[in-house]
Amino acid sequence: MTEKEWPLFEVFIRPRSGLEHKHVGSLHAVDARMAIEHARDVYTRRQEGVSIWVVRSSEVTASDPSDADVLFEPARDKVYRHPTFYAIPDEVKNL
Amino acid sequence: MYTQGLDSLGKEALHVSAADTAALEARFQARVDADDKIEPKDWMPDAYRHTLIRQISQHAHSEIVGMLPEGNWITRAPTLRRKAVLIAKVQDEGGHGMYLYSAAETLGISRDQMVAQLLSGNARYSSIFNYPTPTWADIGAIGWLVDGAAIMNQIPICRCSYGPYARAMVRICREESFHQRQGFEIMMTLSSGTPEQRRMAQEALNRWWWPALMMFGPSDAESKHTAQSMRWKIKRFTNDELRQHFVDVTAPQAGFLGLKIPDRELRFDETTQHYHFGAIDWSEFQNVLKGNGPCNRERMESRQRSHDEGRWVREAASAYAEKQRTRADAA
Numbered sequence: 001m002t003e004k005e006w007p008l009f010e011v012f013i014r015p016r017s018g019l020e021h022k023h024v025g026s027l028h029a030v031d032a033r034m035a036i037e038h039a040r041d042v043y044t045r046r047q048e049g050v051s052i053w054v055v056r057s058s059e060v061t062a063s064d065p066s067d068a069d070v071l072f073e074p075a076r077d078k079v080y081r082h083p084t085f086y087a088i089p090d091e092v093k094n095l
Numbered sequence: 096m097y098t099q100g101l102d103s104l105g106k107e108a109l110h111v112s113a114a115d116t117a118a119l120e121a122r123f124q125a126r127v128d129a130d131d132k133i134e135p136k137d138w139m140p141d142a143y144r145h146t147l148i149r150q151i152s153q154h155a156h157s158e159i160v161g162m163l164p165e166g167n168w169i170t171r172a173p174t175l176r177r178k179a180v181l182i183a184k185v186q187d188e189g190g191h192g193m194y195l196y197s198a199a200e201t202l203g204i205s206r207d208q209m210v211a212q213l214l215s216g217n218a219r220y221s222s223i224f225n226y227p228t229p230t231w232a233d234i235g236a237i238g239w240l241v242d243g244a245a246i247m248n249q250i251p252i253c254r255c256s257y258g259p260y261a262r263a264m265v266r267i268c269r270e271e272s273f274h275q276r277q278g279f280e281i282m283m284t285l286s287s288g289t290p291e292q293r294r295m296a297q298e299a300l301n302r303w304w305w306p307a308l309m310m311f312g313p314s315d316a317e318s319k320h321t322a323q324s325m326r327w328k329i330k331r332f333t334n335d336e337l338r339q340h341f342v343d344v345t346a347p348q349a350g351f352l353g354l355k356i357p358d359r360e361l362r363f364d365e366t367t368q369h370y371h372f373g374a375i376d377w378s379e380f381q382n383v384l385k386g387n388g389p390c391n392r393e394r395m396e397s398r399q400r401s402h403d404e405g406r407w408v409r410e411a412a413s414a415y416a417e418k419q420r421t422r423a424d425a426a
Contacts, residue, residue, distance in 0.1 A: 003406070004413060005207045008200070025263075026197045028206055030416035042193050045186065046270070065136050 008057040009035040011042075013049035021053050029054075127328050132258040135201040143327055146320065147257055148202050150329065152209045155195035156220035159213075160394050162188045164228045165237060173231060180277050181234065187270050194263040201259045214399055222380065223310050225388030232285055232292075232299035238278015240300075240307040240345070246271050247341050248311065251331035260329075279348065286352040293353075300349065301357045308372075309380045311338040317377075342370045 006028040012021035024043050029035035035054040043049070063071060079085050088095050119138050126133065133139055162185050169185065172178035196206055212218035223241055228234060249271070252264040285296035312318060312334040324330035332340075346363075349356050360373035382388070 003207070003409060005205060006409075006413065025194060026200070027193060030412045031419065034412065034416070041186075042190050045183075045190060062136065065134070065138075 006030050009054045010057050011039045012053040014051040016050055127256045133256050134258045144202050148199055148204050151195055151199040151260055153219050155192045156213045156218055158188045158192035160220045160224045163394055163397050164224055167228055168234050184274050191267045198259040198263040222383040223306050225383050225391045226306055227389050230295050232295040235278050235281030236299035236303040238274050239282050240303045242274040244307045244310045244341055247337055256328035282352055297354050300354050304357050339369055342372050346370050
């Protein structure tokens with residue numbers, strides 16, 4: 001096969017206004033415009049969205065799973081960042 | 096669906112000595128046992144990766160080839176409503192193929208490689224699509240039985256250990272249930288129609304019943320991959336369990352339609368609370384698998400033809416995008 005493979009795009013859909021765009025999958029297209037047209041057909045056949053973002057997959061930088069501890073472990077023992085850490089007597093209102 | 100754009104594997108995959116492999120495998124299995132999901136960049140055993148590539152790409156090919164027997168009836172659907180529904184269903188099948196190819200690509204195989212494997216005959220697709228659709232009733236029977244069997248196979252895969260496959264499957268299952276219901280509706284209409292329409296419905300059931308049962312794959316005793324796939328949580332139920340479940344739910348539906356399932360041994364067993372059914376002719380299954388089904392050659396010729404006829408479109412689109420890029424760079 002001598003044809004050059006079309007680049008891969010990641011697709012993000014906003015389900016309705018007021019909500020954020022969410023990653024839904026990926027597809028191949030020659031350029032961003034075609035990627036949006038394809039995303040319309042592949043990912044919104046049942047009114048799943050009101051807006052589409054596409055980005056070339058090669059432009060995404062991802063964290064390495066083996067760095068997960070280094071990145072995320074430090075937050076684990078900081079329960080004081082959550083409101084439930086603080087004991088407030090029941091009679092105190094509006095806190 | 097996360098992508099081989101993120102394809103560089105984690106660092107730990109790069110310097111793995113043979114001694115470490117056992118430890119990695121143990122940790123992998125522990126995660127699977129704990130119902131943790133495996134994601135594209137996580138370490139995974141080669142055999143797990145290859146099993147998934149084979150299964151997901153085969154599944155994708157099935158969706159794509161599956162468009163052919165039904166697409167055959169779009170121009171001849173009996174009403175405009177039926178035509179609109181059938182177009183939507185066939186378009187869904189194409190979409191399902193796309194979701195699955197994307198999921199397989201996260202494992203490090205390219206879309207073009209998969210397409211090449213299909214066209215060269217090196218990759219399989221579900222042998223059910225090698226049967227012909229001679230009448231409109233076959234479209235009803237396919238929706239009811241073939242999509243019904245597919246859904247039964249696919250629902251457990253929504254909980255598969257591999258994240259991208261599971262997510263694709265959730266989307267697919269949500270869309271498939273309309274496929275099965277529209278098929279049953281066609282069967283209801285025909286089976287409450289004229290004697291000739293009833294006969295069409297019965298004959299379609301006769302044609303599709305046994306091939307639908309074969310869709311669940313060889314019996315557990317013969318299935319090579321089942322034990323390992325269940326340990327990896329790629330598979331949650333055995334072929335025979337799923338087949339039995341299919342017969343149990345489908346037999347009463349046939350009763351509702353007033354149609355007769357073409358199996359003299361079929362009866363409800365009060366002690367087991369399951370339907371007993373007759374032995375499957377596996378020689379037919381093997382024969383279709385080997386390429387000798389009624390439509391194997393025709394299906395592959397159709398795929399090859401549309402691939403060839405679409406080449407100039409793909410090339411033109413690439414050339415246009417290239418030209419736009421060059422102009423943008425120059426500006």
